[in-house]
Amino acid sequence: MSTSAFMQLPATAAGAVPVLPEIADPQKIAPKDARAISKLFFDRLRTLEEGTAEYQYARNTLIEMNLSLVHFVAARYRNRGSGEMEDVVQVGTIGLIKAIDRFELSREVEFTSFAIPYISGEIKRFFRDTTWAVHVPRRLQELRVVLARAKEDFATALGREATVAELADHLKISEEQVIEGLIAANGYTADSLDVPVDGAEGGTGGAPRAHADLTGGCDPGMELVENLHSLAPLMATLDERDLAIVQMRFGQEMTQAQIGEHLGLSQMHVSRLLNRILTRLREGILTED
Structure with missing residues (x-):
């Protein structure tokens, strides 16, 4: 349904509850047309009782009409090299749904401006949770990429590994920051806990011990401390x-x-x-x- 066709729908009387148009395939609506139609659906959605068939129709139509926003944001992450685009779109759709459930017309902002941070946030969280073996602050994740490029450039030009001092001078940062970035890079991948530990003998039979045998359990209070700190x-x-x-x-x-x-x-x-x-x-x- 185009905007022109939408505008030709019978107008409701002043103060009357707006009637939602039947849209056979919401995903075929152009993004610019979806903006205009979405306003009617949001206006009606706030008056409907959650769980009713009409509420579900309005909410589902809003989701399908605005999926183009998810694809728009997801396109920025095509070259991240981790995770399939199908997964990225799925987590981005979760952000879209959260935005729809929290959006209010009274905010006097375009829904697109409101929704994109939610979509982008869910996708960033997906990469944070699936790409890195352990949680690393965002600035160190970005520093890892810069250091990797610099180390590759030095290796190509000099035929050897760059020193910490050379990397610091090249990137105009302190040696402490370089060391911090190099240590953080260890969190990008992880070995299996079943890998034997060199020199660690087992019990009966002398079988080598694995990392799992020497690793302590998680402290349930650590996550709480981290959340409170943030x-x-x-x-x-x-x-x-x-x-x-x-x-x-x-x-x-x-x-x-x-x-x-x-x-x-x-x-x-x-x-x-x-x-x-x-x-x-x-x-x-x-x-x-």
Whole structure:
């Protein structure tokens, strides 16, 4: 359906609930036409009860109409060399769905501008979680690529490995940064835990011991510490009321009704505020990663 055909649909009376057009193949709608039609679907979606057939139709149509955004963002990652494009599109679609569920017309921004950070964020997280054997900060991931290129250039020109000092001088960074980048590069790949450890003898029979025999278990508290460390600077950016709401909800484990009573707000208002605050914190952490 083109925009011109869409605009010829019977107009509803002022104040009447808009009627959604039947779209046989939403993915065939051109992106510029999808923008106009999406506004009608978003306007109707907010009035529908979740779980109803009409709600599912509106939501699914929005997803299919805007899949071109996922393909647009995914195209930037064709040369990453890790992961199939089909997987990238799938995780990008998850970002699109999150954007649709959180978008409000009252934001007065184009849906495309709102959705692309969500899509890109999911794809970046996919590469972060599947490409690197261990979690490495983004700046060190980027430094690894720069160092690899510089080492290759030196090897070609000099016929030998570059020293740390030479790499630092070439890249105009400190030797400490070069060493940090080289150490971080070890997190890109990992050996199997079943590989025997040189010189580590086993028990009965003298069979060699593997890395798995010498490796400790994961500390469940480490992930919590890492999450809190990432969250702390974002919490500092909240205003006094937002910070109080988070502390009451998750620190004192108060219900939304109790928070509303304490602040003189309705439970629905508290719910909206919490959703806005948590979305902001999630996006902050995602951008940091």
